[in-house]
Amino acid sequence: MRKQLTQFMFSILLLGRAVAALTPEAAENVPFYHIPSTIKYADREIERLNKNIQTKPRLEDSIQFKAFGFHSDYLPVLSEIPDQPRWTLDLTFETYTGIEELFLVPTMERRIGRNYNKNAPYGFPSHFRVSQVFPDGRIQPVYEHNGKPHLSRMPLFIAFPEPRSSSVRLEIFKGAVEENREFFALEEIYATSFSYIRRAQSVKVSSAIESPPFWGLNYLFDQQTNLGQPLGPKNPSLSPKQQKDFSANFGHTPPGCAEIEIDFGENRPFGWLILYPALWPEGILIPGYGFPGKISGTIIPENQDGLRGSSSEIENWTGGSPGNNPVRLHGKGHIGRWLKLKLSDFPQHNGDYIFAMGEIRMYGNGRLYPVSGIRLEGFPKTEFADHMFDGYVGGQPVLFFKDWFFKTINGNTARYEKQKWEYTRQALEQRLDTLLRSTAMSIAVTTVISLGISITVIRKNRRKKIIELRRQISSDLHDDVGALLGCSMLAARHLEETLSNETDILKVRRIIDSTTKAIQAMRDIVWVSSDNQDSARQLAEKLEETLEIYSGKYEVSCKHDHLLNLADYRLQFSEKRDLLLFIKEALHNIDKHANATRINLQITVKQNRLKIIITDDGCGFDFRQAPGQTTGQGLISMRERANHMRGIFTIKTSPGNGTEITLELPVKKKPSPLKPRETTNESN
Structure with a gap:
């Protein structure tokens, strides 16, 4: 008794430990580097608990349909x-x-x-x-x-x-x-x-x-409950024949009385007779399968001469089917060697009268009596009759109710602990999967960021080198080529002053004119290459300088927004080049074809759109009458440059009314420098 109570308290202690140690918080608090080893430990615990559960009975679903209590x-x-x-x-x-x-x-x-x-x-x-x-x-x-x-x-x-x-x-x-x-x-x-x-x-x-x-x-x-019979788990070492309970089929005719006589070997005091209903051999649980509705028993002693003495009656059973519950009959303390059970009122199954019994046990003086012999009367067969005394019901060992209770509690504790370990394992696997996914995502993001930074650094370095190269080229052009062209210009002018022949003077003047154009072209290249000359304001200044070239021949004017407003907008290198060449081509066409006396240039910036308008008071032209002029190489080049700048290029002209050329393209503002945050004395 003390041992069983100790086992019971130990089972309760295990249950408390399982609840305390295997909470969701415990799974969440396992360090990530211990997760794989903890999962392996959980697998070992689940395997150990499974082995323990397989040796313990369990509380089955109830099949009690009456006598609720x-x-x-x-x-x-x-x-x-x-x-x-x-x-x-x-x-x-x-x-x-x-x-x-x-x-x-x-x-x-x-x-x-x-x-x-x-x-x-x-x-x-x-x-x-x-x-x-x-x-x-x-x-x-x-x-x-x-x-x-x-x-x-x-x-x-x-x-x-x-x-x-x-x-x-x-x-x-x-x-x-x-x-x-x-x-x-x-x-x-x-x-x-x-x-x-x-x-x-x-x-x-x-x-x-x-x-x-x-x-x-x-x-x-009434000893009929929803707990079922006190049986342990099925013994896997038993053969299918050994797992069968004794049963007899009487056919369609109701049988009379059948008898089972049990020999216990010697006279014994009879305490309790316990009868365990059989399990249907087909595997379906049928409450009280084949259990007779009436059972009467007599105890017969052995006298000194070895003969049978006077019989005594034990408690009878008239309760019909006990369901999935054992029947306990009091032996009233009578002393005897033989127990004779008379069975009647057999139940029907599929139209046949059936008798079946899982186990018969007699107890007295706190112990189970062994069986020395069995005799059956009124049964159509006696095969497997010894299965009523083999200690099993359908291959499941018969237990004392108290033993069944403690073992079932222990099994329930193990099942609860297993459930907790399974939950913990699942939570750890989810954490590990999330961790691996996060790590993979972090590595991917880090790789992409590193790659992006590397590409940015490479591009920045390349851009820096390109800018340095452009500056070097500009410096070389300005210092070397510019100096040579300047010397050539001075030499030509000095030569012009010393010559007297008109033919030679004209030739020298052509040299001076070409040198002047070369110097202007060189200045344009230096301006385009310079990274310090990339604002709309500097563009306006450059266009004024370009327009000034024609001031000796035409009446020119240049109108634009306030220079400080234009300074807020930045131009790309390719845009500077295309814009300058576009304007120069337009001025060249006016000088070559328009016969104009006045040239106007207007520059405005509104809603991140740069707009340049060039007008003249020349002869103009008609697209329909002079298609060759509208499709000349100059206009084609201007249209291509406008498309390259993602701009809109339009021409308004008619014969005798001059020409208006408009170029409109998107520009970006320079990033404004951060202003220092104003603070008050209270915040300081």
Whole structure:
């Protein structure tokens, strides 16, 4: 007994440890570098628990369709726990040594249509007290239940201290509450001593609901519950034949009385006879399969001469099918060697009368009696009759109820711990997967950023080198080529002054004119190449300089926005070149074809659009009459440059009304420098 209690408390301790150690927070707090090893440890724990679970019984689904248990009447709900019990049960059991343990079996939830949990108890009281009542009137409290919910169908176990009594008082102070009504219900009360279940001799209750065959006081001790038979897990080493229970088919004709005589080898005091219903050989669980509705038993002693003496009757069974529950019959302490069971009222299955029995056991003086021989009468066959005494029901070992209870609790603890480990493993795998995905994403992002930075640095370095090269070329052009052209210009002018021949003077003047154009072209190249000359303001200044070349021949004017406004807009290198060449081509066409006297140039910037308008008062032309002029190389070049700058190029002209050329293209503002944040004395 002490060993079993120790195992039970150890199981509860394991359950508490499992709940404490395997919470979601524990899985979240595992360091990432320990996740793989923790997953391996979880796998080992799950494997270990699986092996443990395979050796433990489990609480199966209920197949109890009647005799649900005891149900109290309904009382109004009280706001506080009363000092006096609302219901009282006084019970006295058949035992001379006192009660060692008490098991309160919860009633199973059997209602449908309300989303009820079939594994949750129904009507289990929330506040109650269990006490021992001694013959001298003393009452000793043994257990108090103060509101802790009972959430499973497993019985509530209560151990009784010494000295022990055979009478128990159950006082209910608060039951279950539903719809402003209070009640309580219990399916069974088991009292045990020496591992045997003891039967109640007398029961007194303050109030009860009698509604057979479902609810009633007698169902509290009928030994029919939703717990099923106390069997262990199936033994895998047994062959299919060894796993079969004994059964006999009598056919369609109702049989008379059949007998089973069991020889125990010597005279013994008969305590309890326990009959375990068989399991249907096809695997489907049929409650009470083949169990006879009536069983009577007699005990026959062996006298001194080795002959049979006078028989004595034991407790009979007339309850029909017991469902998936063992039947316990009292031997009344009679002494004998042989037990003769007379069986009748056999159930039908598929139209045939069937007898089947899983196991027959006789106990006395705290031990199981061995069987020396079996004799059957009235059965169509006797094959596998010894299977009624092999210790198995359908290949599952038969257990004492108390052993079954503790092993089932241990198995439930292992299942709960396994569930926690599985949850932990799943949470760790999700964390590891998320971590790997995040790491891969971080590596990818870092790689892309690094690649982008590298490309930017390379481009910046290349741009820097290009700018340096442009500056070097500009400097070389200005210093070297410019100096040579300047010297050539001075030499030509000096030569012009010394010559007297008109023909030679004209030739020198052509040289001076070409040198002047070369110097202007060189200045244009230097301006385009310079990275310090990239604003719209500097463009306007350059165009004024270019227009000034024609000031000796035409009346020229240049209008533009305020230079400070134009300074805010930046031009790209290719745009500077195309713009300058576009303007020079337009001025060249005016000088060559327009016969104009006045040239106007207007530059404006509005809504990030640069607009340049060139007008003259020349002869103009007609597109329809002079298509050759509109498709000349100069206009084609201007249109291509406008397209290259993503600009809009338009011409307005007619004969005798001059020409207006418009170029409009997008420009970007220079990034404005950051202004220092203003602070106050209070913020400082």
